[in-house]
Amino acid sequence: EAQVTQNPRYLITVTGKKLTVTCSQNMNHEYMSWYRQDPGLGLRQIYYSMNVEVTDKGDVPEGYKVSRKEKRNFPLILESPSPNQTSLYFCASSLPGSAYEQYFGPGTRLTVT
Amino acid sequence: AQTVTQSQPEMSVQEAETVTLSCTYDTSESDYYLFWYKQPPSRQMILVIRQEAYKQQNATENRFSVNFQKAAKSFSLKISDSQLGDAAMYFCAYRYLATSGTYKYIFGTGTRLKVLA
Numbered sequence: 682e683a684q685v686t687q688n689p690r691y692l693i694t695v696t697g698k699k700l701t702v703t704c705s706q707n708m709n710h711e712y713m714s715w716y717r718q719d720p721g722l723g724l725r726q727i728y729y730s731m732n733v734e735v736t737d738k739g740d741v742p743e744g745y746k747v748s749r750k751e752k753r754n755f756p757l758i759l760e761s762p763s764p765n766q767t768s769l770y771f772c773a774s775s776l777p778g779s780a781y782e783q784y785f786g787p788g789t790r791l792t793v794t
Numbered sequence: 795a796q797t798v799t800q801s802q803p804e805m806s807v808q809e810a811e812t813v814t815l816s817c818t819y820d821t822s823e824s825d826y827y828l829f830w831y832k833q834p835p836s837r838q839m840i841l842v843i844r845q846e847a848y849k850q851q852n853a854t855e856n857r858f859s860v861n862f863q864k865a866a867k868s869f870s871l872k873i874s875d876s877q878l879g880d881a882a883m884y885f886c887a888y889r890y891l892a893t894s895g896t897y898k899y900i901f902g903t904g905t906r907l908k909v910l911a
Contacts, residue, residue: 712897723798723885724901731896739898771839782829783899785839 683708685786687772693792694762702757702789704772710784711777713755714739715747717768718788724771730755731777762793796821798888800902807876808910814861815871815905817886823847828862828869829887832880833904842884845869873907881909 685706694700706713714729716739726739728747736747744766746758755774759766769790773783797820807813819828830842845853845862852860857877861870873880886902 714899716899716901721903723800723903724887724899726899729896729898737892737894737896740900769837773839782841782844788837 683784685772685774685784687770687786687789689789690787691790693794695794696763697761700759700762700791702759702770702772702791704755704757704786705753706755706772706774706784707753708774708784709752710774711752712781712783713749713772713774714783715745715755715757716771716773717741717766718771719768727757727770762791764793767791767793796823796888796890796898796900798886798900798902800886800905802905803903804906804908806908806910807873807880809876809878811876812872812874813876813907815873815884815886815907817869817871817902819867819869819886819888819900821867821888821890823890826888826890828860829889830858830860830869830871831885831887831901833883833885834879834881839885843871876909878909878911881907883907 688703715727716724725741730736730749772786775781775783799818826847828845832840843855857874883904888900892898
């Protein structure tokens with residue numbers, strides 16, 4: 682089944698404790714992206730990647746890191762999480778052409794205390 | 795700056811009736827795509843419909859259709875014969891080709907649709 686998977690689905694952590702949210706897709710998509718969703722703000726793009734070793738900042742990259750060492754994986758790293766990073770996070774992927782839609786993962790609910 | 799505005803935080807519709815969700819955007823680009831996504835309580839993001847800016851014909855997918863007014867930068871979603879399963883948060887999104895050569899997405903703040911039995 683074609684899908685985007687994220688792990689963990691739920692995470693409660695404390696301020697300053699490094700964490701990684703994994704994202705993997707099995708559709709051989711070049712384009713991958715991370716979003717955060719907050720009430721009243723919609724989805725905002727954090728980082729995106731057009732291909733292996735090619736990443737770029739979205740609108741809200743502060744406090745986040747990403748890496749794209751393999752085509753299928755695009756982990757989101759929070760080196761020192763803070764409470765304002767409490768949010769719902771989505772990973773998405775697509776083929777690179779303009780006509781292609783994004784496929785979204787199921788979301789990761791992160792709470793930083 | 796590219797922006798997407800959904801001015802209706804919440805809408806209600808009676809089952810079997812028609813409802814229209816509004817979306818406006820601001821851009822200086824000529825080539826872009828517009829999308830409507832549905833997010834049910836499961837939180838999964840589901841593509842409802844898409845529209846390419848160069849196509850004048852409004853997109854239609856079964857009970858879902860759009861009214862795309864390029865000059866007015868308006869992209870509303872019409873849901874006909876509303877069903878209980880249509881209850882969800884709906885997001886309007888805009889995609890454009892950034893100067894870096896990659897695609898960027900801008901989402902609106904969402905409209906929560908309630909369907910009344």
